[in-house]
Amino acid sequence: MRRYLIAGNWKMNKLTSEAVALVNELKRSLPAKKNVDVLVCPTYTSLYPVKSVLEGSNILLGAQDVFWKESGAYTSQISPSMLKDVGVTYVIIGHSETRGRFGVPEPDFDETILKHFGESDETVNRKAKAALSAGLIPIICVGETLSERKEGISDGLIAEQVKKALDGISGEDVAKLVFAYEPVWAIGTGETCESDEADRVCHLIRTTIEGLFGSAVCEQVRIQYGGSMKPSNAKDLLAKTNIDGGLIGGASLKAGDFSAIVDAVE
Ligand code: PGA
DSSP: OOOEEEEEEOOSOOOHHHHHHHHHHHHHHOOOOTTEEEEEEOOHHHHHHHHHHHTTSSOEEEESOOOSSSSSSOTTOOOHHHHHHTTOOEEEESOTTTBSSOSSOOTTSOHHHHHTTOBOHHHHHHHHHHHHHTTOEEEEEEOOOHHHHHHTOHHHHHHHHHHHHTTTOOHHHHTTOEEEEOOGGGSSSSOOOOHHHHHHHHHHHHHHHHHHHOHHHHTTOEEEEESSOOHHHHHHHHTSTTOOEEEESGGGGSHHHHHHHHHTOO
16 A cells, blocks of 8 residues: 655745744644655755754655765755755655756746756656665656647656656665656646546556566555645545645645645545
8 A cells, every 4th residue: 555645845935934834834734644644845945944843743854856966066956965964855856847848938038047957867867866875765757748748749758757767776766766747737837637637647657667667666656646736626636546645836835725635635
């Protein structure tokens, strides 16, 4: 039996004092559920203060990215052991907002700048390996843009993202991983992927893993859905066989909404 993982990706939101206030509220409002792991992923600057507040609760701490080197001249980067050091146990890797193919350009923004976040399948793979060897659990994000979906190439592309992310990783480590299916067109847009379709793609991710590592491994991997998950659609999505949780952006910034999503797990 896989445990559900409900994770809040706070993105670039909340000053330290606001982050601390939010987790204090969450500690009060989260429903007690035996089969759910609850995770919050604040900004780097809030990790340490949030960790102090989480002490003694069941809420887990995650980061939004990691670099693959341990230390050295890598200005701006943060290493797996630095995250471990502040109590992080999970790390999001390859979010579409960091990957090179950026699907929702802002009209008043130079898209080439966004491309310079430059995440590729290869850097995702390096980060996943480095995180695993430090004992962190990667949440690897995969998903297609709207134009890729319209072209009918999304299934092949997602399978490719999964394969490349797992290159050179042992079956034992793969079993610990989390994948998040995040259709880029559904992120922060209010547009949700229909639950049957989300379930189908999560199944595709699982069978891709099965093809590489066998069924014992693929049955252990947790696969989340992410993209405008909210209290009103969470129950439907989380009831699906292949959806083991959610990676939640906007709705994770309000304690009431996030708690209601956790509560939607049967
Ligand atoms: P959203 O973001 O819930 O605001 O759509 C999800 C994500 O990007 O992880």
